Amino acid sequence: MKNNKELIFSWPVIVIAFIIFWPVGLGLLVMRMNSDKVLLLQSGRVLSLFSWLSGCLVLVGITANIDEGYDSFDIGLITFFLIATIVLNYFGRRLKRKGLKYKKYIDLVVNSGIMDIETLSNLMSKPYEEVYSDIEEMIEKGYFKRTYINDKHQIVIVSSKVNDVPLDSSSSNSDEREIRKVVVRCSACGANNEVGINKVSECEYCGSKIQG
Ligand SMILES: [Zn+2]
Numbered sequence: 001m002k003n004n005k006e007l008i009f010s011w012p013v014i015v016i017a018f019i020i021f022w023p024v025g026l027g028l029l030v031m032r033m034n035s036d037k038v039l040l041l042q043s044g045r046v047l048s049l050f051s052w053l054s055g056c057l058v059l060v061g062i063t064a065n066i067d068e069g070y071d072s073f074d075i076g077l078i079t080f081f082l083i084a085t086i087v088l089n090y091f092g093r094r095l096k097r098k099g100l101k102y103k104k105y106i107d108l109v110v111n112s113g114i115m116d117i118e119t120l121s122n123l124m125s126k127p128y129e130e131v132y133s134d135i136e137e138m139i140e141k142g143y144f145k146r147t148y149i150n151d152k153h154q155i156v157i158v159s160s161k162v163n164d165v166p167l168d169s170s171s172s173n174s175d176e177r178e179i180r181k182v183v184v185r186c187s188a189c190g191a192n193n194e195v196g197i198n199k200v201s202e203c204e205y206c207g208s209k210i211q212g
Pocket of ligand 1: 186187188189190191203204205206207208
């Protein structure tokens with residue numbers, strides 16, 4: 001099942017879908033961006049860039065034919081890129097807002113250690129229910145691992161230190177485990193991670209590579 005999902009959302013399939021019938025390609029692209037932890041944090045900017053490019057093609061289409069007039073092919077092409085511009089802009093803005101919101105939650109929960117939904121709701125200026133479902137969604141997407149919301153509506157992270165062993169360390173002897181650590185801010189999600197000095201590790205929250 002997982003392999004099927006990976007195939008449907010793979011880049012070649014998305015590109016082919018764009019060529020055959022672009023709304024399907026766009027749908028797959030947005031779904032991929034929405035389900036990929038790292039992409040989701042950055043995808044808004046990518047879609048906005050495509051939206052600008054598409055908008056430029058609309059302007060080129062309009063100005064290039066301004067003297068000769070427009071035949072039905074020109075009008076079709078201009079309409080196609082106009083709709084693409086609007087749709088890309090819409091999804092780009094939505095995903096950008098979502099990415100920024102997730103980064104803000106990561107900053108508050110991970111970096112500032114705020115675990116109370118009520119406090120988060122106040123700090124985010126969002127209704128309590130919305131914050132609750134946002135955090136549930138982030139847990140589901142895997143940003144917060146080994147995490148749950150308890151009866152007192154507090155976010156509980158069972159252990160945040162399990163993933164600390166550097167990826168390139170195959171040794172398990174105790175000397176290797178006592179590596180000196182530094183706190184590194186993940187460039188993708190903004191979470192502070194403890195990483196062994198000069199070691200490449202994976203961000204515990206979004207999975208991006210980080211260098212200690
Ligand atoms: Zn990260």
